[in-house]
Amino acid sequence: MTDFSTDAFETKAGAGAQPVAGGAEALLGELMHAFETFKQTNDERLDRIERRGSSDTLIDDKLDRLNRAIDGAKAALDRQAVDRARPQLDGGSPAAADEYKQAFAAYVKRGEEKALSIGSNPDGGYVVPQETEAAITRLMTALSPIRAIAGVRVISSGTYRKPVTLTGPAAGWAGETAARPETASPTLDSLAFPAAELYAMPAATSAFLDDAAVDVGAWLADEVNAAFAAQETTAFVSGNGTNRPRGFLNYTQAAEDDWEWGKIGYLPTGVSGDWPAEDESDVLVALVYTLKAGYRQNASWVMNRRTQGAIRKFKDADGNYLWQPAAGAGGRSTLLGFPLVEAEDMPDIGAAATPIAFGDFRRGYLVVDRQGVNVLRDPYSAKPHVLFYTTKRVGGGVQDFDAIKLLKFAAS
Template sequence: MPLSTKETDMLKELQEKREKLVADARAALEEINKNTDDARAAELEKRHDDIMAEFDKIEAKIEREQRTAEAEQRLADQSAEERSRRRPVPGGSEGRGHDEDEELEYGDVFEKAIRFGAASLGAEERAVLLEGRADIPQEVRAQSTGTDSAGGYTVPEGFSGEIDKAMAAWGPMWDATIVREMTTSSGNPLPWPTVDDTAQTGELKAENAAATDDGSGDVAFGQKMLNAYVYSTKMVRIPMELLQDSAFDMEALLDDLFGERLGRLANSVLTTGDGANKPQGIVPAAGAGVTAASATALASDELIDLVHSVDPAYRSSPKCRWQFNDTTLAAIRKLKDGQGNYLWQMGDVRIGEPARLLAHPYSVNQAMANLGASARPIIFGDHNRFVVRKVRGFTVITLRERYAENFQIGMVGFKRFDSELLNAAAVKALTMAAA
């Protein structure tokens, strides 16, 4: 379902406003750098922070609009034939389509109106919708009796026609453009050999003398093991009444929600997992980079030291980046160098250039710790050395027989994965001082 003219105009207006905010923020930064009056500098810094706060709100709103449009498109692509086939009907049939000689059903007409709008209805369908069905009782069906929040809100009774799905950012650790992803067809243990020969060098050999052969030049190998831990979404039981009477495709909706559940779970485990019968998270596995002087605050020099604690060979990787949560980002955006320039550098949304910190891109990961005593709130390094092993795809199983006596089906999702940081020298962490 394409965006309406009104929605397109609104999205365009938001994008234009976002571009103007970027230009205004850049102008504010330039004025700050030229200014020498401390009082004026404080005023300009506040103006810059206010602009960026508004920019963040616009960014979030644009993302919501785009995700809503994508969700609407998916719903529109579900044909009436597919819906009829998937839901049971009396008599044991799997479902049926509408025949022109058959009487129009109120539920089918209502569904069409909800999905495609009243303008899509013919004269006969409009009449059925307006007249309604006197024999239909008030609907209060839900996953548990009398609990609207468990599904009852989706049953036709004159509601808005769409579901507002709560959102929460969960992070980058499942993103193959940020970490190194490996997908396998089976879940057998996968050994990954490693070698660190960086301490070795060659030697000057005298004429006619033999090369050193005392074992000091031998190569020492190591090994990382990638397993396949199973994670689930937890079981959701759905009454057949809800599947039959809901104006929404409940199974498709749960597929989406299950994917997000496991996405949030995976990001958390891949970030902070301790490796004990679970994946090894990138934060505990990262090498020791810098220890901050404070337990609650950052200094600009500490971030510079963290960058240089990682060998230049890793810093040159296309996947070398920072990670921290949004609260830490807010603190970082206020840091300046010795010349009064902000360490944080604004990107250019017009050409897809991301914001940077000390010339390197960053990812906001809400699973990272806040600034606090002994915490590791910031990591930096080559994320290509962090391997996420995935086994096949995300699996959703529908149990139709197990709960049949209750006139219900069960749905549950599964994903198998593991992770390892191949070399602790590739990614380093900033550790806050102890209390």
């Protein structure tokens, strides 16, 4: 008998565990099995409500356990996908490492600064090798759900400015000999995306750094990546734009009928803090079609796991479940045929909350990365540990206000 508990999935693919042969396929099988059981149990719940007018506590508890089991299997699959994507840095044959990588490893391990002058700043530390910087960004993409679907631009200055055409030039029809009056000019706007400083300060003992087997670049990337990714995701969702990126939920919101450029449009559910009393899923379909056709092709859903758990119970008019698990390891779950991105920083369902976003985030939200990741080695402040003050400059904000829509749990 299959154990549908979250703990069971955590044991099979715990954090930091290396995936074993067939591990992803086995977890995917468990996920599909759990979802099939979930559907059968939910059908039983709906049938009981139809026959008796109420659900059963035991059935509701079982659905909650199955929801947690599905979430656990999905989290384990996501961790394995991150582990598979983890690059090998500074390792392998000595011939494969260039002079700067070797010098950087010596600086991290022992504080030696020979041959680092090309990448140094006496007050700001040293720029990490390009491979390590790429690994930090690559792992952050795997762990930061918004970065994974947003547009990303690498900049060399402190602020990226993007001109935007709000309206094109006016045009008109004219007869062969009719007068042709001057038409209106296009309306332009400029959006600014300043890069704010993001930092982490991992510590290591001198004995750990002296170990010749330590892959310095990979260790540093692993240490700072999780911290950077967590801070990034929060900022991309709800950041206020002060010394951090501005999240897409931080902009002024407007009902779709009153939408204008500079605001994020929303569709109300019609009930404060809840789904509509009947045909709950209809508001999801309506939200899809608030987005213009040009954006729907690459659109994604964004919500947290609790909201996702509530939506798993929804069916269409033909009795098909709207939520479907990923078709293969490393894939995404889908809702109404569109990929679903799980972001825990999205709010829960509640009065006037906007826990569900839908849109083409690659066109709608822009992440700007200031080129370079700096490391300052500090062997003095926390003896016997060596601190590594690691900084990266990141910005973000909405670049197309037409591309992202929200579902608001409000009467209007």
